[in-house]
Every structure is written in structure tokens, then in C-alpha cells.
Amino acid sequence: MADDFKFYTELIVRYEETDAMSVVYYGKYFVYFEVARTEYLKNIGYNYVNIERDGFYFVVAESNCKYFSPARYDDDLKIFAKIEYIKNSSFNFLYNIVKVEKGENKNGNSKGPDVNIAKGNTVLVCVDNVDFRPRRIPDYLRRAIQNFEGF
Amino acid sequence: MADDFKFYTELIVRYEETDAMSVVYYGKYFVYFEVARTEYLKNIGYNYVNIERDGFYFVVAESNCKYFSPARYDDDLKIFAKIEYIKNSSFNFLYNIVKVEKGENKNGNSKGPDVNIAKGNTVLVCVDNVDFRPRRIPDYLRRAIQNFEGF
Amino acid sequence: MADDFKFYTELIVRYEETDAMSVVYYGKYFVYFEVARTEYLKNIGYNYVNIERDGFYFVVAESNCKYFSPARYDDDLKIFAKIEYIKNSSFNFLYNIVKVEKGENKNGNSKGPDVNIAKGNTVLVCVDNVDFRPRRIPDYLRRAIQNFEGF
């Protein structure tokens, strides 16, 4: 399902994230995307806290999500993330959210295949954190992304 | 800027909706879209509360947003909304968010033109509120939308 | 019910604010308290945006809430707010949230009495917005509060 993703992070749906339909509110998936971005950057060696200290912000220029099946309270979710391309000042994150079936069957195998919940992307722009004007993505980060993704 | 929209609702940015960049968190615009949907339906005579009582949910199948300029705490925002098309069980909402410049200049005119903040859309699907299976959008609502939008 | 409050602001419950019990999530009432604080300060002539520009933050030192009856999606709420006391660098906001019964009966009177939803308070501390150390509340604001509340 998410074969070409080299990274994922996991989280458990909080009650606060559900709505009166008893499913995760559609806007909360963008929070899950953010969690995956943070952990993806840590995974390749960079902490966004430090990127901000270096004078940058990564602002979202565009975000999109398609919803396949509702997630619910206490579901175990995997958020797959990858960077699809990197330009001078912008880059595109792809995400794939799946629900992990809990427990095991009698043979010790997991109860079933993961369920597709949502997928989406966010285009991020590297900007100066004073005036919000586009800046070239720092080379150390560019190289780390290219090394990790292999492009 | 939003000439072809026949409806808008207004809101003031809450401190809770800002993040550590001192701007509105990118996922919160989807909450603003939801507020506009609610008020749009009321405006054409229907309350979503009653639609749920009739056995339906409107679930989001797809959501998209482009960000032009950051909104900040206490900004006055107008959320323009329109329904672009209506199919058997789905329909598409378009949104345009602008910031209203506060105050007036010496001549009693407003200080400047509205600022484009974000625009987006959500594809909604009418489903049965028990099993989440698609259902035909109720005819009373279909007619009210067509009358209002003129298609 | 809220006779000794001289100020209130109104809002409509958003779908995002509900949870899987179909009621407003308990933590969201603190957001409603924040909305009331913002509007209270505007009402006595001061905008918190400008207070931050003057170098201050009002940080919350303590918050408390008691819940009487659940609010639900699309409920019309009144958030009453008052400042109970003001010390050198801290002050205490009291809140009372009631649900307004919609519509009118045959005699043109409202359908029923307001329903008590929640009440609470927040102790705020005026701090320097660089190092978060307590600072004396600006005298112009202190006087405006004392004038409004009559103490």
C-alpha cells in the first residue's frame, strides 16, 4: 500500500480529534501530516526547531487530502511521508495514512491488512522568519533529503 | 475578488487558531470552511442539524486549500462560499477567504482593499448516518441549492 | 442567571468543537473563555493585539471549569465574562456560559429560559513578552477595568 515510502510515524487517535459523527474530523488529518513532517525531518537528522533558529520558517502554500475510510477514537494510525521533489525554495511532501488492525489471530498473524484512511500532500515554502519572503532551502537540508529519497 | 459568490460569513481569528509563527495554523482554514458550510445551508433555509436528524451525514471526500497571505490573531475574515455543482450523492463547495481591513481613513472610506488569504474546496458526499453508504441528496435540499446558485 | 455580569459575547458551536459523544469537547470551553476575554477587552476600549505590541503577554496561571449541561453542534452560546479582581500583575476572569434557546413561542417570547452550560475562571498574569517575567499591569488598562467593573 505504501511501498515507496521509506518513512512513517505512528500515532493513536485522540478523543479530541473526533467529532459528532464519531470519526476523526476532516481537518485533523492535516495535523497528522504535520506530525509526520516533524518526525521525517528528525529521521534524516534535522530538527525543525533548529531550522527556525537558523532564521527560516517552512510555510504551507498548498494542502490537499483525499479521504477513503473514517478513522475513529483510539485507532492506531501509520502516517507515511516522503518528499516528492525539492525546488529552490519549495518542496512537496506526500502522505499516506493507514489504520493498523489491532491484535493477532490464532496463528499469531495480524488480524488483517491495513486500511487506507487518507492520503494527501503539502507544498511547503522556505521563507525568512522575519518578513516571510522565500529563501533558498539550506543546502545541508537539501542534500539530506536527496540522500534519503535517492534523487 | 469574490464577485461570483452570493454568500459569505464572517469570523474573527481566535488566539487558539494561531501557532508559533504567529499566524493561523494551516489546518484551521478547514474549520473556517466548515463554519461557512453551516451558515450557507442556514442561509438557503436548511440546518445541518436537521439533515442529520433525517438520517444523513455529509462527509468530506476531498479537501484542498491554497494559502496566499497569513491571517493573524484578531483579524476579521470573510469566508465566501458557493456550491459549484451537485451530483447524485456528492457536491462541491468552493471557498474564498479574505481579510477585511479594519478602520477607516480620513475620508470615511475603509483603509484599503480586502487581502486574499486562502481559497479552497471540499467535495462532500451525502451518506446514510448508520452505515456511511452514499445516498441521494434529498430533493428539497437539491432544489434549494439550485435555486440559490441558479443552475 | 448571570445578573452580575456586565458583558457577554455570543458564538455558535462549530462541528469541529464536538466529539464522539456528540457534545462539545470539555477542553473547548477554554477556547470560548479566550474569545470572551478578547471581546471583553475590546469592549472596554483595549485590543489585546496592542497590549502585545506594548511588550506584554497575558499568560494563564490557572484555569478552572465546571460543566453543568452539554452544549452541542450549532447551539447558540452566550459567554458572560467579568474581571473579579486585579492585583499588581495578575487578575481573575470569571465566565458563565449559557445556551440560548432558539426561536420564539406564539406570544413572541423566547421559547424558554437559558440553560446553564458551564462556568469557570482563569487567573492571568501580565508578563514581559521577551522573558515571561511578571510585570505591573499597565495603568491605562487597570483604570479601564476598574471603571467598567466599578471597583
Place this chain on the structure above:
Amino acid sequence: MADDFKFYTELIVRYEETDAMSVVYYGKYFVYFEVARTEYLKNIGYNYVNIERDGFYFVVAESNCKYFSPARYDDDLKIFAKIEYIKNSSFNFLYNIVKVEKGENKNGNSKGPDVNIAKGNTVLVCVDNVDFRPRRIPDYLRRAIQNFEGF
């Protein structure tokens, strides 16, 4: 600092949880409390999902929080939780949130002591999930809590 707590869960502060002061929004700590409640119940063998399936809701009757030091984006937090008492239909959760200092010093010890962030409590009431009327807390859960807490 939290010696008499037998349980804690950990989380990392999300960007969404910060506000324009660059610190965690005061209302988000109640979400952290909720996460701790969920994990506490799992830890003693019960999943709140199943408690709801048995026909109950645990609704919050009262919530309180005191704030000592601000948490920030990407901070590692421990949320200690314990049940202080259990009555017929209500029980009281206590929480203690501390920030874990990241990294190690030259001697391989952690960089410093944990920092007190906030502490609070929530009084929960077991209610029927149809009419929200108080119900006796199920005995299996009562015993599990008493066994775990030792009262």
C-alpha cells in the same frame, strides 16, 4: 516530583498545539490530560472504547489546571496520571506534566532535572450513553482501579 504516581505516558508537543506566544496554548493541556486518561485505563487492562460499547460515557464534571512553565514545540512531555478517589458514579484523576530534558551531558547523564510544566485534575462521572444520567461505575473497573492504586 511525581513520586506518588504509578503511571505516565509520553508525548511530543505538536506545532498545532502552540500559539502566537510560541508556547503551548493553555487549553491544550486538557487534551494531554485526556491522552493520559486513555492510556491509564489501557494500562490497567481496560479500553475506553469498550466502556462506551458497554453503554457508558465518562463525562467531565470539573477540570482544573495550574501552569508553572510554558511547554514549546517539540518538547518531550511526560503526563503522570493517577486516580485519587472513586465514588459511586464519579472519580477524580490527578495529572502532573513535566518536560523531559533532551540529550545527555558529558558523563552520560541526562542534562538536567525534569521541569514542572502544569498540574491539574478532572472529576469524571460515569453516565448512561443514551440519556447522560449518572450510573454506578462498573465493578470490574472499580476493582481494577483499586488494585492498581492500592486503596
